[in-house]
Amino acid sequence: MKWFKPLFAIIFVLGAGAAVLVFSNETDNNENEAKAKEDNIVNIISSESKETSEKxxxxxxxxxxxTAYDxxxxxxxxxxxxxxLERKNVENLMAIIKVSNNPSAEQIKIYRNQLSDLNSSLESRVQEIKKLKxxxxxxLTEIESQNxxxxxxxxxxxxxLLKQKKLESTLKDASKLYLSNFKAIALREKSSGTELETTKAKNTKKxxxxxxxxxxxxxxxxxxxxxxxxxxxKNTVLGDNKLIEFGNDKALVYSFIVSADFQGKSLSAYGVLNADxxxxxxxFVNYFDKQEIMGSTSVTLE
Structure with missing residues (x-):
């Protein structure tokens, strides 16, 4: 059959072309997948680098x-x-941030808000000092002129001199409230219901x-x-883990709220955090009066 050989040659050429086309498509697909994976890794590294740089x-x-407080x-x-006291708040916030690993964007925002509050507090204090000086x-000029x-x-x-002392006393007794005696302890519960302090994580109930x-x-x-x-x-906020906004882009994620009936005199207050x-x-524990950090403390469980 004279037509057989030409027909066979045509079929061979078409088969070879199809094979090349399939191989080419598979190669393109593999290259696209590899590029997508590479872009994803770059994006992840870029995100982590950004948060690390922010930290x-x-x-x-x-x-x-x-240094400015010093x-x-x-x-x-x-x-x-x-x-x-406010310098101690700065040091405590630095300690919290230093032990944080790969902080999230939300945590970075919280840190920046706390930094902004501390900056504002210092600016206010500096103005008070300048005014006082x-x-x-x-x-003193008046006193010298009378010598x-x-x-x-x-x-x-x-x-x-009495006016000067009164002025210093007035500045010291500003309307702002101050907190102190920050303490956090772990409690275990006996079968009788009595609560005792503990340092063991496995025994801690609250x-x-x-x-x-x-x-x-x-x-x-x-x-x-x-x-x-x-x-x-892991810098996760325990407890209620609720977000509250105070306006002017100020917000706070808190664990729980403590209410106190303040009548001008010193008073003690506390709250309890339960967990399974x-x-x-x-x-780490931070204390806030609205968005302003008032103090910090910590407790370590073995």
């Missing part, structure tokens, strides 16, 4: 802020004790978070609400 920037800012404390004004300088007639003007100088609201005669009285934030080793199981490690 470093916040730590650098906090370190600068701590300098302000060296002024030795009537606000030194308050400045030392300026007023003190004016008073020529010291005997006749002694009574007036004594009055100026965390008792306590603090003191310092007395302040000029502060507003009535019901005051404080927000407690408890973070585990507590793991070994350190738990």
């Amino acid at each position: 470093k920037n916040i730590l650098d800012s906090l370190n600068t802020l701590k 300098e302000a404390i060296l002024e030795k004004t009537a606000l030194s004790k308050e400045l030392e 300026s007023q003190n300088k004016n008073l 020529v007639v010291m005997y006749q003007q002694k009574a007036e100088n004594d009055t100026l 965390l008792k978070i306590s603090f003191t609201v310092n007395g302040n005669a000029v502060a507003k009285t009535g019901k005051r609400v404080f927000y407690i934030q408890v973070l585990d080793q 199981q507590f793991k070994k490690g350190t738990y």
Whole structure:
């Protein structure tokens, strides 16, 4: 059959072309899948690098802020004790951020809000110090101007000194509330129902978070609400884990709320965090009056 050989040649050519086309499509598909995987890995690394960079920037800012508090404390004004307390808040926040691994975008936002609050607090304190120094300088100028007639003007100088002391006292007794005596303890429960302090994670049934609201005669009285934030080793907010917004892009994720009836005098307050199981490690506790951090503490379970 003369037509057989040409027909066979045509079939062979068509088969070879189809094989090349299939191989080419498979190769393109494999290359596309490999590129997609590579792009995904790059995106993940880029995201982690961004959060890590954000964490470093916040730590650098906090370190600068701590240095500023150190300098302000060296002024030795009537606000030194308050400045030392706020510097401790900066140090505690730095410790929390340093132990955090791969913080999420939400955690970075919380850290930035806390950094902003601490910056605002320092700016306010610096203005108060400047005002106090300026007023003190004016008073000293008045006193020096009266030195020529010291005997006749002694009574007036004594009055100026009393005004200075009253001014310092007024600044110290500002309407803002302060918290102290921050404490977090783990509790276990005996069969009798008695609760005892423990350091063992496996025995822990709850965390008792306590603090003191310092007395302040000029502060507003009535019901005051404080927000407690408890973070585990992974920087996860335990408890209610609720988000509250305060306006001006200020927000807070908290574990539970503690209410106190403040009547101008010092009072103790506490709250309890229950959990099915507590793991070994350190738990960090932050205390907030609205969006402003008032203090921090921690408890370690073995």
